Amino acid sequence: MDMNCRTAVWILLPVLLLLTASCGTTRHGRVLEQGEASWYGPGFHGRTTANGETYNQNELTAAHRTLPFNTVVRVINLDNGKSVNVRINDRGPYARGRIIDLSKEAARRIDMVDSGVAPVRLILVSSEQPIRTRGPGNIRQEEFTIQLASYHRRSDAESYARQISNSRVATGEVDGRTVYRVYYGRYRKPDDARRDLERLKRDGHEGYIRQVQN
Numbered sequence: 001m002d003m004n005c006r007t008a009v010w011i012l013l014p015v016l017l018l019l020t021a022s023c024g025t026t027r028h029g030r031v032l033e034q035g036e037a038s039w040y041g042p043g044f045h046g047r048t049t050a051n052g053e054t055y056n057q058n059e060l061t062a063a064h065r066t067l068p069f070n071t072v073v074r075v076i077n078l079d080n081g082k083s084v085n086v087r088i089n090d091r092g093p094y095a096r097g098r099i100i101d102l103s104k105e106a107a108r109r110i111d112m113v114d115s116g117v118a119p120v121r122l123i124l125v126s127s128e129q130p131i132r133t134r135g136p137g138n139i140r141q142e143e144f145t146i147q148l149a150s151y152h153r154r155s156d157a158e159s160y161a162r163q164i165s166n167s168r169v170a171t172g173e174v175d176g177r178t179v180y181r182v183y184y185g186r187y188r189k190p191d192d193a194r195r196d197l198e199r200l201k202r203d204g205h206e207g208y209i210r211q212v213q214n
Helices: 003-022 104-109 154-161 190-202
Strands: 031-040 061-063 072-077 083-090 098-103 117-126 144-151 167-174 177-187 208-211
Touching (some): 031 072, 072 098, 083 104, 154 167, 154 177, 190 208
Parallel strands (some): 031 098, 061 083
Antiparallel strands (some): 031 117, 061 098, 144 177, 144 208, 167 177
16 A cells, blocks of 8 residues: 555544444434423422432423433423423433423423423434434443432441341432432332332332433
């Protein structure tokens, strides 16, 4: 191979790699999904979201089962044409048939607070990570767990965890502060997690299901 050919290869190689990496990645402005939206509010206000933030029902955020955290999507209410941009900071919804769970404020913006659910279309606005939409190699296996408690002192978390077999303590961060969360179980199906959560509640323990961050 002469010098000119080698030079051409080195020039084209980055371009080819870029094209390969972008294959299967959803472009901004593309429709991601269409289905049913719900919203969640007072019962979760102040709790920790799946990405470690404090949930605020008055902010424009949402829960989605697979979109990367901090992805921004436009949610269009197909009943009335109203739309709102929301940032993904939580995981869910786990009800069958739902594709996104909006904050109360986001639901108010598209006039679906009273109805509780609405048919919507999701359009990608921005994402910090590529969003791959096809190909079996791009599908991640979801995993769920039950969060039982969160403490600012490890000793408190460990003391509580000792009361419940198969629970564990994991370190996280909320608003720049270290927290120690008590988790129970790992599940491939949210229905299995719900079954164990109901049993734990009967034993006097509170908690909620969250998706393990991929």
